[in-house]
Amino acid sequence: MNILEELKNQVKNSNNIVFFGGAGVSTSSGIPDFRSATGLYNQKNKSNFSPEYMLSHEFFEKYPKDFMKYIKENLIYENVKPNAAHIGLSKLEKLGKLKGIITQNIDSLHQIAGSKNVVELHGNLRDFYCVNCGRNYSFDDVKKLDYTIECSECKGIIRPDVVLYGENLKEYNINKAVKLISEADILIVGGTSLKVYPAASFLKYYKGDKLVLINAERTDYDNMANYVFHEDIGEIISYLSDI
Numbered sequence: 074m075n076i077l078e079e080l081k082n083q084v085k086n087s088n089n090i091v092f093f094g095g096a097g098v099s100t101s102s103g104i105p106d107f108r109s110a111t112g113l114y115n116q117k118n119k120s121n122f123s124p125e126y127m128l129s130h131e132f133f134e135k136y137p138k139d140f141m142k143y144i145k146e147n148l149i150y151e152n153v154k155p156n157a158a159h160i161g162l163s164k165l166e167k168l169g170k171l172k173g174i175i176t177q178n179i180d181s182l183h184q185i186a187g188s189k190n191v192v193e194l195h196g197n198l199r200d201f202y203c204v205n206c207g208r209n210y211s212f213d214d215v216k217k218l219d220y221t222i223e224c225s226e227c228k229g230i231i232r233p234d235v236v237l238y239g240e241n242l243k244e245y246n247i248n249k250a251v252k253l254i255s256e257a258d259i260l261i262v263g264g265t266s267l268k269v270y271p272a273a274s275f276l277k278y279y280k281g282d283k284l285v286l287i288n289a290e291r292t293d294y295d296n297m298a299n300y301v302f303h304e305d306i307g308e309i310i311s312y313l314s315d316i
C-alpha cells in the first residue's frame with residue numbers, strides 16, 4: 074500500500090481532521106501566492122513602496138486612500154472559484170470527518186466552497202468596518218460606494234477586516250486555532266511553506282501522530298511529518314475526500 078492509500082484509510086477512520094492552509098491552496102484558483110516567483114511581492118508596482126509596506130498598519134494610517142486603492146487593484150479578485158482542494162475539504166466536513174479549517178488566506182474560498190467552520194487567521198475581504206464608529210460594511214457595500222473610504226454614518230475611515238503587517242492576530246482566532254489543532258486526530262497542513270510567522274508556531278500544539286504536509290516544495294518541517302506530499306494539493310485532497 075502506498076502512503077496515499079494508507080492516509081486515505083486513516084481519513085476513513087477519523088472524525089477529527091483539521092486542515093491548516095496557506096496561499097498554495099488558492100493559487101490554482103488564480104490567486105497569486107504573495108511570496109512565490111510569480112507572486113504579488115515580486116511583481117512590479119507603480120509606487121515606490123513595497124507591497125509589504127502598502128499592506129501595513131502604518132501605510133493604512135498614513136495613506137488610507139492609497140491603501141484602499143492598492144487593496145482594490147491587487148487583492149480583490151472577483152469571479153474566482155474554489156478549486157479541488159476547497160471542494161474536497163468542504164466535502165470532508167459534510168461527511169463529519171473534518172472539524173475545521175484554519176486558513177491564512179483572505180479570499181473566503183473555503184466558505185464559497187461550503188465549508189462552515191473556518192478560522193481566518195488573517196481576516197477576510199468580505200467584511201469591512203468603520204474604524205471610528207464600528208459600523209459594518211459588506212464587500213458589496215464598499216463596491217457600491219466605489220471603494221470610498223468614508224463611513225456614511227460618521228465620516229470615519231472604512232477598512233477591510235484583514236490583519237495588516239504591524240497588527241496582531243485576533244485573540245479569539247488564535248484560541249480557536251489552537252483548540253482545533255491540539256484536539257485534532259489528523260492534522261493536514263497544506264499550501265504553505267511554513268516560513269512565515271505564525272504558521273509554523275501553530276504546529277507545536279498538535280499532539281497526534283498523523284501530521285500530513287502537502288506542499289509543492291520541501292519545507293523545514295518535512296522531517297517532523299508522518300506523511301509528506303510534494304504534489305498538487307487539489308489532487309491529494311480530492312483523492313482523500315473521495316470516500
Ligand SMILES: [Zn+2]
Pocket residue numbers: 203204205206207208224225226227228229230
Ligand atoms: Zn463610522
